[in-house]
Structure formats: C-alpha cells, structure tokens
Amino acid sequence: MPKVGMEPMRRSALVEATISEIGRAGSLDVTVSQIAKKAGVSSGLAHHYFGSKDQIFLAAMRHILVVFGAEVRGALLMAETPNDRLQAIIRSCFSAQNFRPEVVSAWLSFYVLAQQSDDAKRLLRIYHLRLKSNLMYALKQLKANNDEEIADTIAALIDGVYIRQALQRDEANAQRAVSLISTYVKDALEGQT
Amino acid sequence: MPKVGMEPMRRSALVEATISEIGRAGSLDVTVSQIAKKAGVSSGLAHHYFGSKDQIFLAAMRHILVVFGAEVRGALLMAETPNDRLQAIIRSCFSAQNFRPEVVSAWLSFYVLAQQSDDAKRLLRIYHLRLKSNLMYALKQLKANNDEEIADTIAALIDGVYIRQALQRDEANAQRAVSLISTYVKDALEGQT
DNA sequence: ATTTTTGTTGACTGTTGAGTCAATCAAAAG
DNA sequence: CTTTTGATTGACTCAACAGTCAACAAAAAT
Numbered sequence: 011m012p013k014v015g016m017e018p019m020r021r022s023a024l025v026e027a028t029i030s031e032i033g034r035a036g037s038l039d040v041t042v043s044q045i046a047k048k049a050g051v052s053s054g055l056a057h058h059y060f061g062s063k064d065q066i067f068l069a070a071m072r073h074i075l076v077v078f079g080a081e082v083r084g085a086l087l088m089a090e091t092p093n094d095r096l097q098a099i100i101r102s103c104f105s106a107q108n109f110r111p112e113v114v115s116a117w118l119s120f121y122v123l124a125q126q127s128d129d130a131k132r133l134l135r136i137y138h139l140r141l142k143s144n145l146m147y148a149l150k151q152l153k154a155n156n157d158e159e160i161a162d163t164i165a166a167l168i169d170g171v172y173i174r175q176a177l178q179r180d181e182a183n184a185q186r187a188v189s190l191i192s193t194y195v196k197d198a199l200e201g202q203t
Numbered sequence: 204m205p206k207v208g209m210e211p212m213r214r215s216a217l218v219e220a221t222i223s224e225i226g227r228a229g230s231l232d233v234t235v236s237q238i239a240k241k242a243g244v245s246s247g248l249a250h251h252y253f254g255s256k257d258q259i260f261l262a263a264m265r266h267i268l269v270v271f272g273a274e275v276r277g278a279l280l281m282a283e284t285p286n287d288r289l290q291a292i293i294r295s296c297f298s299a300q301n302f303r304p305e306v307v308s309a310w311l312s313f314y315v316l317a318q319q320s321d322d323a324k325r326l327l328r329i330y331h332l333r334l335k336s337n338l339m340y341a342l343k344q345l346k347a348n349n350d351e352e353i354a355d356t357i358a359a360l361i362d363g364v365y366i367r368q369a370l371q372r373d374e375a376n377a378q379r380a381v382s383l384i385s386t387y388v389k390d391a392l393e394g395q396t
Numbered sequence: 397a398t399t400t401t402t403g404t405t406g407a408c409t410g411t412t413g414a415g416t417c418a419a420t421c422a423a424a425a426g
Numbered sequence: 427c428t429t430t431t432g433a434t435t436g437a438c439t440c441a442a443c444a445g446t447c448a449a450c451a452a453a454a455a456t
Contacts, residue, residue, distance in 0.1 A: 125229025
C-alpha cells in the first residue's frame with residue numbers, strides 16, 4: 011500500500027478528522043490518537059507530518075479559514091450591487107459548508123485557541139480584518155455614514171449567532187440566522203440615510 | 204490558625220482564583236494546583252471542599268451568573284420606562300464587574316464547558332432564558348411587533364461583543380459596546396413602529 | 397484534661413497522553 | 427537485483443496531573 015505521494019492525502023484526512031473530533035468533543039480536549047484513529051492512521055504518523063499537536067490544530071484552523079475565504083470570494087463574484095455584496099458575505103457565513111455543527115463547534119474552540127497561541131491569534135486577526143474590509147467596502151458604496159459601527163455590529167452578530175448555535179446543537183437554522191442579520195442591516199441603513 | 208468557619212471563605216477564595224486563572228490561561232486548561240496556589244491553599248483542600256475539578260468549575264460559573272443576575276436585578280429596580288429597562292440590562296452586561304477581562308475570558312471558557320458538561324449547559328440555559336425573558340418583557344411594552352427577533356438579536360450581539368473583547372485583550376471599552384447595541388435597539392424599534 | 401471536630405497539608409498513586417524511535421514494508425530508482 | 431526513499435507502525439519514555447490518604451494542628455466541646 012505505501013505508495014509515493016500519500017502526504018497531501020494524509021494531511022487533509024488528519025485535518026478533517028481534527029475538525030470532526032474537536033466538534034464532537036466540543037473542545038480542544040482531543041488526543042492525537044483520537045484524531046489519528048478517525049483519520050485511519052497511527053498517532054505516530056500524525057506527529058510525523060505535523061510535528062506537534064499545536065501544529066495539527068493550526069492546520070485545521072487554517073483549513074476552515076481557507077474554505078470560508080474561498081466561499082466568500084466566490085459569492086462576491088456573483089454580486090452586482092453593494093447590497094448583494096453584503097448579502098453574499100452574510101449568506102456565506104451560514105452556508106451548508108461553514109455552518110455545519112462540527113465546524114461551528116470547532117470555531118468556538120478556535121476562539122479559545124486564539125487566546126493561548128499567538129499563531130492562532132494572528133490567523134484569526136487576518137480573518138477579522140478581511141471580513142471587516144469586505145463589509146466596509148460594500149457599506150461605503152451604500153454611503154452609510156456610520157459604516158464602521160455597522161461593520162462591527164454585523165461582525166459581532168455573526169459571532170454571536172455562531173456561539174449560540176454551538177450551544178443549542180439542534181439542527182442549525184441557517185435561514186433564520188441570515189434573516190436575523192439581514193433585518194438588522196436593513197434597519198441600520200434605513201435609520202441613517 | 205485553624206479556626207472554625209473557614210469553609211465559606213476558602214470556597215469563595217477558590218472560586219475567585221478559578222475565574223482568575225481561567226482568565227489568565229484563556230481556557231479551562233488550568234490545574235487544581237494552580238487554582239489552589241492562587242487561593243493560597245493546598246491542592247488537597249480544593250478537593251476537600253469541592254470534590255472534583257469539574258465541581259470547582261461549576262461553582263465558578265455559578266458565581267459569575269449569580270453576580271451577573273444580581274447586577275441586572277439591581278439595575279432593573281431603578282428603571283422606570285421600558286426603554287430604561289432595556290438600557291439597564293445592556294449596561295449591566297458591560298459593567299465594571301462583569302466586563303473585566305478575566306471574567307470575559309472566563310465566559311468564553313464556560314461556553315466551551317457547556318458543550319461538555321450537562322450541568323454547565325443547564326446553568327447557561329437558565330441564564331439565557333432569564334435574559335431573554337427580561338428583554339421580552341421590556342420589548343412587549345414597547346409594542347415591538349417582532350419582539351422575539353429583536354430579543355434574539357440583542358442576545359446574540361451581547362455574546363458577539365463579548366467574544367470579540369475576549370480576543371482583543373486591550374482594555375475593554377464598555378462604553379462603545381453599550382452604544383453599539385443601543386444604536387441597534389434604536390434602529391430596530393424605529394424601523395417597525 | 398481529654399475528646400471531638402474542623403481545617404489543612406504534602407506525599408503518594410495511577411492514569412493519561414504527547415512526543416520519540418527503531419524497525420518494517422513496499423514502491424521507485426539505479 | 428540492490429539500494430534508496432517515503433510511508434507507516436506500535437512500543438516506549440517521560441512528565442503532568444487528578445484525586446486519595448494518613449497524619450497533624452488548633453480550636454471547641456465535654
């Protein structure tokens with residue numbers, strides 16, 4: 011079985027397994043062995059490819075952020091008006107991919123990780139900046155005079171809805187989440203123009 | 204030195220130490236020894252009074268919720284109009300006591316704990332229900348036709364602002380947090396009446 | 397004065413889990 | 427056919443830590 015070129019497959023299997031196990035456990039309290047088992051390999055191999063548990067976590071976090079970023083970019087491509095752009099961003103947050111229970115749960119754990127690891131903090135900051143810049147770009151075109159406050163509110167709302175979803179654990183209602191935030195956006199823009 | 208009646212003092216010292224250490228570490232990854240040391244006692248004593256680490260965490264969480272609940276109730280007493288009531292609730296969330304960096308950080312960890320422990324989940328659910336009921340009571344008097352959605356949005360906003368504060372770690376700007384949420388409330392109510 | 401109760405410690409135990417390492421296997425290269 | 431290289435394992439080491447326990451200290455009760 012040992013063929014050449016296994017590395018990328020193993021890496022991504024381990025990353026997926028990490029997200030899945032973190033989601034299942036609801037915390038970073040998962041062992042390398044659990045992750046490896048879920049990925050169908052030995053714990054030694056996980057260390058072989060990633061070096062340490064921390065690196066595995068970071069790789070998983072990077073993966074989630076990359077998937078998220080790609081989805082947002084894809085959705086933005088099809089948006090024509092500034093309002094479309096806002097909707098595209100919001101809807102991306104709650105897409106089937108990103109709003110999966112394990113992923114939501116993993117997000118929460120990554121927020122915790124970011125309090126401990128500088129690398130994780132850096133990753134999350136980049137994500138935050140990109141999200142805000144995307145929001146601001148659309149809001150500026152809409153001539154919202156308090157665009158910065160609105161952007162921060164949207165961002166906080168997204169995080170808040172996520173955290174609450176992580177707790178409830180019933181099947182995620184993405185529709186309601188999107189409508190909640192969209193309603194806010196509508197009200198906020200009406201109130202000020 | 205061993206006088207009678209030490210128990211309540213030790214318990215509260217340990218609870219305070221737990222919050223402080225969780226806040227410092229940014230996660231539940233603190234040892235009983237660390238907590239005990241911070242409280243100025245031995246690890247054995249912590250076990251003596253609480254039985255297990257889980258129980259210590261739960262006691263700390265209960266303490267935060269009790270303090271929070273008391274503050275909200277106090278603020279509500281002085282509110283006269285429904286709008287005052289909303290403001291009172293929001294302002295309580297960001298009071299000097301509740302919005303301390305360690306407490307904010309501990310909150311985030313408690314959300315994680317609630318994904319693992321049923322007891323923690325129950326505690327948090329009670330807090331959520333009480334918060335929502337307080338919000339709804341005020342919103343109903345304001346004749347908001349979409350009161351439930353507004354209540355959920357406020358709650359999500361509070362959580363979102365908290366989580367972001369936990370990350371930034373710079374000195375908390377409670378003023379801005381309150382104004383962010385108050386602005387939302389104003390817009391939401393104007394938009395619909 | 398002695399007994400009981402309450403508070404308190406720190407050493408000890410058992411377990412768990414991260415990371416290492418030598419050895420193995422099979423394909424690819426020469 | 428032999429050598430190299432990448433993939434892979436599982437046993438092993440070592441440290442950390444939760445929880446236990448026997449023992450001690452001082453006040454309170456008798």
